[in-house]
Amino acid sequence: MRVLGVDPGLTRCGVGVVEGVPGRPCTLVAYYVVYTDPGDDLPLRLLHLDRSLTDLVAEHRPDAVAVERVFSQHNVRTVMGTAQASGIAVLAGARAGLPVQTYTPSEVKAAITGSGQADKAQMTTMVTRLLRLPEPPKPADAADALALAICHVWRGGTRSKLAAAADRARRGGAR
């Protein structure tokens, strides 16, 4: 299956496309970073992000889209823009009629390195190794997006039943 992963951000949004099947090494298809200018107005920035992601989905025709889930514990200064960017990313996949799955950073880290606490350098090293790249993805923002895509392939296109059940329980409790 081909998966397009998105590491959402308003100023820098990482996009990574990989192909593979669960339990085997994935193949790199492409990666990108979509930039928007912090000096521009918000509508223009969101529009540029929406068009870029929609174009990349149309170009690569993935079977699914995987987006990093944003938490409010993140950097408060940038979290609102990140949340808006993640909404645009999820929408870009949904509008193309594709299944869209969100993953927490720990889920991705655990899938790629075996530890939910892995740091950025470790993640980049593993993504480079797993995709058998001659050198780390540049810019580095793309590595997280590639990790998301690999994570989704390895999960066989679904989050673990345990994670999904925990999520349902959490949502149920919060309602």
Next chain:
Amino acid sequence: MRVLGVDPGLTRCGVGVVEGVPGRPCTLVAYYVVYTDPGDDLPLRLLHLDRSLTDLVAEHRPDAVAVERVFSQHNVRTVMGTAQASGIAVLAGARAGLPVQTYTPSEVKAAITGSGQADKAQMTTMVTRLLRLPEPPKPADAADALALAICHVWRGGTRSKLAAAADRARRGGAR
């Protein structure tokens, strides 16, 4: 001018359309609340919200869209959904080629009641009076969206230069 105001929310998103000119009472065109089911998956919810807002913009052909600005100080449990919904709302206006302006809750309250600290009941009372409605908008979620639209008409389609300058300074300082 005709303005479509959006009070963003993932579960309940208020939409209000008014017509008017600065300094004179506005006329109600229509108001709505777009609901999405908290039990549905996020992609489906964002897709429903996007389609509903896009349809309402196409139906009412406003001259501008006004969206409430979301702050991370809001309710942490719902703020991520609210931020995503606000991104979708801003995008819906931008994709239609319309100017989109965001306002803080205090700016809207000050424009409508003269006080940035006005409570919800006071806002609903003033919106009802300003639009000469026989009774308060129901559901109440629509009142805030109508207030946003009125605020934008009265501002003459632009935020005050003071607010815009303060914003630029804040953004500049945070970069």
